[in-house]
Amino acid sequence: MPDQQGNGKSVSSDEQSGFQEQRSGKAPAMNDQTPFRPRVGLFVTCLVDLFRPTIGFAAVKLIEEAGCTVEVPSAQTCCGQPAYNSGDRADTKAIAKNTIKAFEEYDYVVAPSGSCAGMLKKHYPALFKGDAKWEARAVDFAGKVHELVSFLVDVRGMQSVAARFEGQVTYHDSCSGLRELGVRAQPRALLSTVEGLKLKELKEADVCCGFGGTFCVKYPDISNGIVEKKTERIEETGAATLLAGDLGCLMNMAGKLKREGSAVETRHVAEVLAGMTDGPPIGGRG
Numbered sequence: 490m491p492d493q494q495g496n497g498k499s500v501s502s503d504e505q506s507g508f509q510e511q512r513s514g515k516a517p518a519m520n521d522q523t524p525f526r527p528r529v530g531l532f533v534t535c536l537v538d539l540f541r542p543t544i545g546f547a548a549v550k551l552i553e554e555a556g557c558t559v560e561v562p563s564a565q566t567c568c569g570q571p572a573y574n575s576g577d578r579a580d581t582k583a584i585a586k587n588t589i590k591a592f593e594e595y596d597y598v599v600a601p602s603g604s605c606a607g608m609l610k611k612h613y614p615a616l617f618k619g620d621a622k623w624e625a626r627a628v629d630f631a632g633k634v635h636e637l638v639s640f641l642v643d644v645r646g647m648q649s650v651a652a653r654f655e656g657q658v659t660y661h662d663s664c665s666g667l668r669e670l671g672v673r674a675q676p677r678a679l680l681s682t683v684e685g686l687k688l689k690e691l692k693e694a695d696v697c698c699g700f701g702g703t704f705c706v707k708y709p710d711i712s713n714g715i716v717e718k719k720t721e722r723i724e725e726t727g728a729a730t731l732l733a734g735d736l737g738c739l740m741n742m743a744g745k746l747k748r749e750g751s752a753v754e755t756r757h758v759a760e761v762l763a764g765m766t767d768g769p770p771i772g773g774r775g
Contacts, residue, residue: 529557530595532588532609532634534602535567536736541771544736547763548601548637555645557597564591568605573612574703585613586623589630597644598630601637601759602735603666604702610634611669636666637759638734642675649682652764659691659728660758661719661742663735667695676734676758683761689726693719700741716745723753730770732758743772 529552537544549559569584588609592598600606610631617623641647660680666672673695680688699705699715719742723731731746731753733739743755754770 527557527596528594529559529597529599529640530592531559531561532565532568532592532598532600532605533561534600534605534736536740537601540740541736541757543765543768544601544757544759547757547759547765548599550763550765551637551641551647551650551759552599554650555641555647557645560595562591568600568608570604570608570612571703573608573616578616582616585616585627589613589623589626592633593626593630595633597640598634599637599640600634601757602737603636603663603670603672604735604737606634606636607665607669636670636672636734638675638679638762639666639670639672642678647679650679650762650764652762653684653686654730654761654764654766655685656730657687657689657726657728658730658732658761659689659723659726660694661691661698661723661731661733661738662695663733663738664697664701666734672734676732676762679762680732680758686761689728691726692722698738698742700737702737705741712741713745716741720745720749720751724751729754731755732761734758736771739771743770747772 531545531548531552533545545561549561552559565588567584568588569581572584573581598609600609613627614624614631617627635644658680660676662673677688680686696719697715698719699712701712705712723742723746729752731739731742732755733742734757736757739755739757746753746755755772756766756770760766
């Protein structure tokens with residue numbers, strides 16, 4: 490991720506240095522009087538790193554507020570889901586081995602994406618089932634993996650955030666986060682503590698947005714039909730902002746909303762929870 494805060498302000502030289510240390514996997518020095526803070530390896534995700542670094546900075550802020558130290562291993566790449574969903578098991582295994590090696594030393598592995606977290610947690614163990622060398626490592630690794638907001642609420646017991654966001658929002662439940670990881674109540678619980686925010690529930694919030702990773706490439710007409718129905722539901726809420734926990738879904742819905750000339754803005758839930766919404770929305774211009 491570039492050396493820039495999600496609020497659009499430049500990062501100081503000290504902050505740049507600290508973040509580069511996180512990228513290289515170095516933890517801050519601790520002494521005997523320092524309270525124990527679990528070490529979290531942040532799995533940034535490809536889309537966040539390439540298109541929306543603000544989400545990564547927001548995730549770091551939230552995890553630190555939950556009492557943890559955060560490191561971003563530089564060896565990380567993709568979670569392997571595009572290859573896995575396309576039937577390329579050989580490349581998926583190579584990617585998975587690299588990810589496991591990069592993260593297995595941490596107390597927790599956290600991703601600001603239910604889709605990527607689901608791949609790491611649910612599919613890595615199955616990928617190496619029967620492999621004498623890698624199955625146990627994959628299972629141990631998977632036990633440490635959590636989606637960001639689920640980690641904050643279910644693991645660290647976070648009950649509120651010190652953030653403010655004026656306006657009405659609606660929320661889309663991404664398929665993998667909801668169905669594989671049980672992420673639904675957690676983001677709503679924390680959003681209810683954001684000062685000035687009013688949540689208007691989305692009808693059929695649990696229905697797919699049509700992205701589905703490689704699905705939208707293989708079946709663009711079907712994907713477009715699904716997201717068209719989703720944007721209709723979004724507009725029906727009257728909310729000014731759409732939130733979700735997966736950037737792929739958000740980019741898909743933001744793109745459709747923009748093509749339809751909608752005024753609805755789109756943001757990742759972490760940005761709102763962290764109070765980092767000074768920058769443009771997804772698909773917007775600064």
